[in-house]
Amino acid sequence: MDTNAAVRDRAGPALADDSAGVRMVALMRCLLALSALVICYLDPPQPARLIELTYASLAAYYLYSFALAVSVFYRRPLVPARAQHWLDMLFYAYLIGLTAGASAVFFHFFFFAILVASFSRGFGEGLGVTLVSVVLFTLVGALTTGGLELHQALIAPLYLLLLGYMIAWWGGHELSLRRRLRLLKELGALANPRLGVEHTLRQHLRRLLVFFEADACVLVYPQISSADYIMYRVDAQGCQVPQTLTRESAQALIALPASTALAWKPRLAHRPGTAFEQCKGLANLLETSCFVTAPYGQHGVLTGRLYLTSAEGSFSQTEAEFLRQATGQIAASVDNLTLLEELMANAAQLERSRISRDIHDTTIQPYIGLKLGLEALYRKLEPGSMTAAQVQELLAMCTLALDDLRGYVARLRGTERSWAGDELLSAVRRQAGRYRSFYGIEVEVRGDSAVQLTDRIASEAYQIVCEALSNVHRHTGAKRAFIELRCANESLSLQVGNERDSAGPARAFVPRSIAERAVALGGATEVRLNNGGHDIVHVTIPL
Secondary structure, three states: OOHHHHHHOOOOOOHHHOHHHHHHHHHHHHHHHHHHHHHHHHOOOOOHHHHHHHHHHHHHHHHHHHHHHHHHHOOOOOOOHHHHHHHHHHHHHHHHHHOOHHHOHHHHHHHHHHHHHHHHHOHHHHHHHHHHHHHHHHHHHHHHHOOOOHHHHHHHHHHHHHHHHHHHHHHHHHHHHHHHHHHHHHHHOOOOHHHHHHHHHHHHHHHHHHHOOOOEEEEEEEOOOOOOEEEEEEEOOEEOOOEEEOHHHHOOOOOOOOOOOEEEOHHHOOOOOHHHHHHHHHHHHHOOOEEEEEEEOOOOOOOEEEEEEEOOOOOOHHHHHHHHHHHHHHHHHHHHHHHHHHHHHHHHHHHHHHHHHHHHHHHHHHHHHHHHHHHHHHHHOOOOOHHHHHHHHHHHHHHHHHHHHHHHHHHHHOOOOOOOOHHHHHHHHHHHHHHHHHOOOEEEEEEOOOOOOOHHHHHHHHHHHHHHHHHHHHHOOOOEEEEEEEEEOOEEEEEEEEEOOOOOOOOOOOOHHHHHHHHHOOOEEEEEEEEOOEEEEEEEEEO
């Protein structure tokens, strides 16, 4: 693994996620402080005039180490994790100055700070601590002894530099491997089949974007049901809507040999060969200076390709080979999810067909009979009378209920397409109009002009809105309410609120049906009482 990859592969402290490792480091710091006290007691350092200051400094460091260890065990560290090894290094340099520099055994304590920095923060942090330790050791030795001896000027700093560099590289390499294993584990985890393949692919591409610290991630692969291709693009602004490409349009992005995984850098542009010329053209097409690419294929066939681009950084061939493993894991995950989704869809369709027949026979037919009875009653009443108007209103409500039931049965049978995007907003506005007409509840609908939703999410969101409005009508006396639909931070935010009744105190409640629907979609439900004069049910669903 090259040095650049080791530096770039860091992504925050690894020991922060390893509680056992953090506790071990805290205990070792206490033992080092205690051993320093014992060493000074058994072999008092020179000059003797500083012995009391040395004992006092070591005692203070031991108390600091003990307090830090206690705070770590209670998960409330006194000092930020990144600052701990830097403070250790500074104290060791101070201790060497008190104990006459290079001849002191405390020189070896520097390796503790280097080890902690390397295995908790990676190669860059470990190398930084190493270089600063070398400089401090040399300066302290020059100031305390009045001159630099061979051991102090060359041998000890060189020993510290070489061994510190090796520890830093080893720590960075270890962190890189652990991060890669963690990423492969996340990519291979079974996704929620209710959210669909598209949602899973987006999540995986975001993980790759963060892991490689890239500017954009582009995936091109063929559709199963046609000869066209699908292109996903994820960047810092989020995931764009998947685009459909013809085979001719996608040919430039899939032109590399099917099994090739490589990294492209500007300094490689002068090399001759067909592959390098293709990469140069791909860099222009992707509008980037550096990229790494690996083949992607489902069902064991390599027919697509994945790209990670970066305008400032660079990728290594080692990262290209790892990207090949990651794309293989993504493809396997998508294949498993597709199979599971198909099995679930077949089983669900059988159950939906049974339910639709039951609803048609046991619910729709009585409603039809009720509608016919109301129509017969309406014809017997005097036109324009109050009773006729009331019966006509009941007839309209019955007709709308029948239309809803028939639409629901059609969606269960799969003969009617579910709502998505603008269609969802239109359906919600129609539902709001019914509550305004029949129950006198003014419902304000707020929403994005183009909400990007799948049919499944849109259908579930509509049911949540209907249930929430029903709760407002049945359980409150409010005459004003609002519905808000927003897509932000890669999730759907759905809020239904009603004016709070000022006569009585707010009572906590949980809308069970709405909460169950949200959990089934991987989301969450929050109830906010008396929020600006409204009681609000807030549902968040990941997209």
